[in-house]
Amino acid sequence: MAFLEIKNLSRSFGGLRAVENVSFNVEKGLIKAVIGPNGAGKTTLFNLVAGALEPHSGDVIFKGRSIYGLPTHRIAWRGISRTYQNIKLFNDMTVLENIMVGRHRKSRAGFLRAMVPLPGTRREERESAEKAAGFASLLGLSDVLDARAGGLDFGRQRAVEFARALASEPELLLLDEPAAGLNIHETLELADLIRKIRDMGITVLLIEHDMSLVMDISDEIAVLSYGVKIAEGPPKDIQKNPEVISVYLGDDNA
Amino acid sequence: MKISSHLPVALLGAIVVLFQVLMSATGTDYLLIQLTMSAYYALVVLGLCLLMGYAGQISMGHAAFFALGGYTAAVLSTNNLTQLFSAGVLEWLVQKGLIILSTDAYGAAAYRAPAWLSLGTAVLITVAVSFAIGIPVLRLKGHYLAMATLGFGTILYRIFLGTRIFGEADGISAVRPCEILPGLFVGGDPSQRVFNYYFAWILLIGALVLLLNLVRSRVGRALRAIHGSEEAAGAMGIDTARYKLNIFVISAVFAALGGYFMTHFNGGIGPSEAGIMKSVRYVAIVAVGGMANLWGCLLMGVVLNFLSLRGYFGSYDDAVFGALLIIIMALAPEGIFRKESISRIKELTRRLSWPFWK
Ligand SMILES: Nc1ncnc2c1ncn2[C@@H]1O[C@H](COP(=O)(O)OP(=O)(O)OP(=O)(O)O)[C@@H](O)[C@H]1O
Ligand SMILES: [Mg+2]
Numbered sequence: 001m002a003f004l005e006i007k008n009l010s011r012s013f014g015g016l017r018a019v020e021n022v023s024f025n026v027e028k029g030l031i032k033a034v035i036g037p038n039g040a041g042k043t044t045l046f047n048l049v050a051g052a053l054e055p056h057s058g059d060v061i062f063k064g065r066s067i068y069g070l071p072t073h074r075i076a077w078r079g080i081s082r083t084y085q086n087i088k089l090f091n092d093m094t095v096l097e098n099i100m101v102g103r104h105r106k107s108r109a110g111f112l113r114a115m116v117p118l119p120g121t122r123r124e125e126r127e128s129a130e131k132a133a134g135f136a137s138l139l140g141l142s143d144v145l146d147a148r149a150g151g152l153d154f155g156r157q158r159a160v161e162f163a164r165a166l167a168s169e170p171e172l173l174l175l176d177e178p179a180a181g182l183n184i185h186e187t188l189e190l191a192d193l194i195r196k197i198r199d200m201g202i203t204v205l206l207i208e209h210d211m212s213l214v215m216d217i218s219d220e221i222a223v224l225s226y227g228v229k230i231a232e233g234p235p236k237d238i239q240k241n242p243e244v245i246s247v248y249l250g251d252d253n254a
Numbered sequence: 255m256k257i258s259s260h261l262p263v264a265l266l267g268a269i270v271v272l273f274q275v276l277m278s279a280t281g282t283d284y285l286l287i288q289l290t291m292s293a294y295y296a297l298v299v300l301g302l303c304l305l306m307g308y309a310g311q312i313s314m315g316h317a318a319f320f321a322l323g324g325y326t327a328a329v330l331s332t333n334n335l336t337q338l339f340s341a342g343v344l345e346w347l348v349q350k351g352l353i354i355l356s357t358d359a360y361g362a363a364a365y366r367a368p369a370w371l372s373l374g375t376a377v378l379i380t381v382a383v384s385f386a387i388g389i390p391v392l393r394l395k396g397h398y399l400a401m402a403t404l405g406f407g408t409i410l411y412r413i414f415l416g417t418r419i420f421g422e423a424d425g426i427s428a429v430r431p432c433e434i435l436p437g438l439f440v441g442g443d444p445s446q447r448v449f450n451y452y453f454a455w456i457l458l459i460g461a462l463v464l465l466l467n468l469v470r471s472r473v474g475r476a477l478r479a480i481h482g483s484e485e486a487a488g489a490m491g492i493d494t495a496r497y498k499l500n501i502f503v504i505s506a507v508f509a510a511l512g513g514y515f516m517t518h519f520n521g522g523i524g525p526s527e528a529g530i531m532k533s534v535r536y537v538a539i540v541a542v543g544g545m546a547n548l549w550g551c552l553l554m555g556v557v558l559n560f561l562s563l564r565g566y567f568g569s570y571d572d573a574v575f576g577a578l579l580i581i582i583m584a585l586a587p588e589g590i591f592r593k594e595s596i597s598r599i600k601e602l603t604r605r606l607s608w609p610f611w612k
Contacts, residue, residue: 050489072488082489090482093475100472101479105491107472111500114471115464125471168490 001064003028003203004049004172009058011044018044020227021058026172031194031204033214035238036224037247042207043085045224046174049205050082051075062172077105081170083161085177085207091150095141098149098160099132102167106131132167139163139193154181166197173197175206179213191217215239223247262549263463270455274448286451288563289556293454294516296555299539300461300548301508306537307546308469308477309501311392315403316509317532318410322383323376323510324517324527325414328426330372331518335365337419369432376514377507384506388499395484399502407533414525425524432518440518450519457515458552461508465548477501531572538579544589554590 002025011019019041026032034042047053049060051072060068067075081102090098107128113121136142139159144152149160158178165173175194179187187210194217198204208214214221215235223231223244231241238244277283302316313319329335335344335353344365347353352371356364367375383406391402414420421427431441438449468474479487480494488494517523526532539558543551558575561567567574585602586595 052485052489071493072485073491073493076489076491084486088483088486090479090486092482093478097475097478101475101487101490101492104472104476109472111468111473111504114473115468117467117471121471128472164490 002026002061003063004205005059005061006045006049007059007061009045009048009055009060011041011048011053011056017227019048019224022224022227022229023058024222024229024232026203026205027220028203029198029201030219031198031206031217033218033221034205034207034224035209035211035214035221039226040224041227042224043176044227046082046176046205046207049075050080050174076168079171080174081165081168081172082174083158083165083176083178085180087154087157087161089149089157089160089164091148093149094146095136095149095152095160096129096132096145099135099141099163099167100128102135102164103128103132105168132163135163135167138166155183155186158182162193166202170202172203172205175204175208177207177209179208179210187213263459263466266459266462270452270459274451278448283447286447288560290447290451290454290519291516291563292556292559293451293458294512294519295536295559296552297458297461297512298509298536299543299551299555300458300465301505302536303540303543303545303548303551304465304468304508305501305505306540307544307548308474308481309498310481311498311502312397312400312537313403313502313505314400314530314533314537315387315405315407315410316506316536317530318403318407318528319380319384319506319509320513320516320532321410321414321523321525321528322380323513324523325420325426325513326376326379326510327372327432327514327517328421328429328523329419330367330375331430331432332366332426332428333364334419334426335367366430369434372432373514376510380506380510381503384503385499388502392498392502393495403533404530407528407530411525411528411530414528420525423525425522427522429517429521429523431521432515440515442519442521454515454519457511462548462552469546469548473497531575534579535572535575538575538582541579541582541587542590544591547589547591550589550591 004026006025007023009019009022010017022045034045036042044053048055051067051070051074055069058068059066062078062080067078090101093101107124109121109124117125133142133145136145139162141156141159141163144156149157152160158181162178178194179190182190191213194204194206218235221233221235221238222229223238225247230247231238231244273289274286277285298316298320302313305311305313329338339347344353348355348365352367353365354368356366387402387406388399391398415423431439431443431446433439434453439446440450440453469477476487476492476497479490479492480497484494513523513527539554540551542558543554562571582589585598586592588595590596590599
């Protein structure tokens with residue numbers, strides 16, 4: 001039984017078949033990449049796994065149990081966190097607060113305890129802040145903890161989103177184009193970070209257009225084109241796969 | 255909690271005491287009556303501020319929740335009980351200690367529920383009703399709550415207006431005082447005036463402290479996160495529908511508590527308290543005070559209601575609040591306690607007044 005099993009997943013928008021009968025597994029502790037030209041259905045696939053889109057057909061099994069069709073927050077509680085291709089931060093909150101929201105699953109205080117904060121609740125609050133600050137420093141955000149998230153530059157916003165996702169201590173992390181908009185130097189740092197995350201025991205499923213990054217860090221790659229999976233395997237096989245080459249040669253992203 | 259968060263609350267407490275001392279000393283303590291009533295109305299505003307500012311939802315039925323609390327207090331503490339239950343049931347309830355039997359001013363038997371029971375009933379009914387409205391509606395994205403509560407408010411108003419046990423158009427009067435501690439009553443007796451003032455304000459400040467704690471907590475962050483990006487909030491494990499629902503219920507309970515104690519204080523309640531114009535008034539006050547600004551809402555809740563109760567708005571009372579709502583939406587959608595709003599209003603008054611002092 002694989003850690004995450006994507007089984008015959010299909011999703012269409014009106015007549016457009018965005019994801020068509022896609023199946024693949026993600027093994028625990030590995031970095032798996034999903035690549036493919038623009039509009040191939042990669043983000044749609046993520047949205048289906050994370051519960052952000054209503055499912056049509058197929059199934060998603062996580063740690064042996066189906067999560068397909070569950071509401072987003074329940075999928076999160078099962079141990080899946082994500083980042084977005086178009087950054088979705090809580091703009092009016094500070095960097096620290098954003099990351100603390102990531103600690104939501106790791107803290108307990110409900111409405112009553114929040115209104116009447118006893119010492120236990122205050123301790124939990126302090127711990128949340130400390131842990132969040134720890135994840136912020138991992139992403140190099142220590143100097144902007146109290147800055148408004150919406151006012152940061154693009155690269156830092158990506159970092160906040162990343163820290164927020166990590167702060168929930170997920171077992172599976174979904175990264176949708178984490179290198180988009182980063183410079184070469186930042187991209188290299190990102191590669192190190194993703195490896196570090198894998199070594200912490202977090203399984204990573206990522207969508208990425210930066211081929212050198214993908215080939216560098218992935219243990220396995222699945223290739224989508226027009227919603228269909230056309231290849232799957234380790235990076236060296238994918239690089240040689242004629243079908244993949246032809247898809248990418250007809251596209252600017254090669 | 256930091257001292258910085260305690261200080262303004264302590265300051266408010268000091269001002270409340272100062273007012274009482276000054277008014278009692280200068281023989282203007284009749285003003286305490288309106289200040290007491292303003293505090294109860296401000297409680298409604300505070301709850302609505304939480305709902306509008308932190309859950310992003312509008313209730314057009316908060317007057318109805320206020321009236322729900324008020325009418326529960328009224329029905330359970332007047333002889334209306336004899337209309338609700340048969341003599342046998344009443345006797346059984348008296349035996350069980352759930353109903354108190356005494357005599358009214360004319361020596362006839364009078365039945366009423368003890369305060370804890372009627373207060374508990376008011377809260378339970380409000381929780382049940384707000385859950386029933388909120389559960390189906392808050393699953394949907396958008397402003398369906400405003401419409402659902404508008405419908406609810408209209409229906410409840412009609413029920414109060416047209417049902418005998420609720421006194422129809424006259425409402426219910428001769429509501430007994432509610433005993434808080436031996437010898438201390440929420441009611442209109444002049445000898446209890448100072449106690450009532452402090453009781454209402456302790457209730458209001460207590461509510462403020464609870465809500466200030468709430469918005470600073472994990473729950474408050476979750477609520478602001480929902481405001482920022484509902485999708486990302488969900489992806490972080492926040493059950494967005496449940497959070498909105500809880501806020502709605504808390505907010506409704508605050509309104510009902512305001513109505514409950516106000517009815518005992520005034521010794522009665524009428525259907526106009528449930529009317530749509532009252533609900534609009536609460537929304538307008540929140541708009542002026544600033545959504546997500548608990549302090550601003552408390553202040554405006556007290557000040558505007560006080561002015562209204564003192565009759566400063568004359569027969570234009572409802573119109574004033576309607577106009578306020580329009581003006582605020584046009585000029586200062588963030589409420590008046592914001593730098594942007596203040597400078598915008600200053601700029602406008604400068605331009606308007608310019609030709610006069612040139
Ligand atoms: N919510 C939606 N409604 C309608 N069509 C959609 C929606 N989401 C995606 N699509 C369409 O589905 C197809 C797949 O989109 P998707 O975003 O999954 O592609 P992608 O592989 O992530 O592309 P990119 O590399 O540009 O991010 C596209 O044709 C897109 O226009
Ligand atoms: Mg995409």
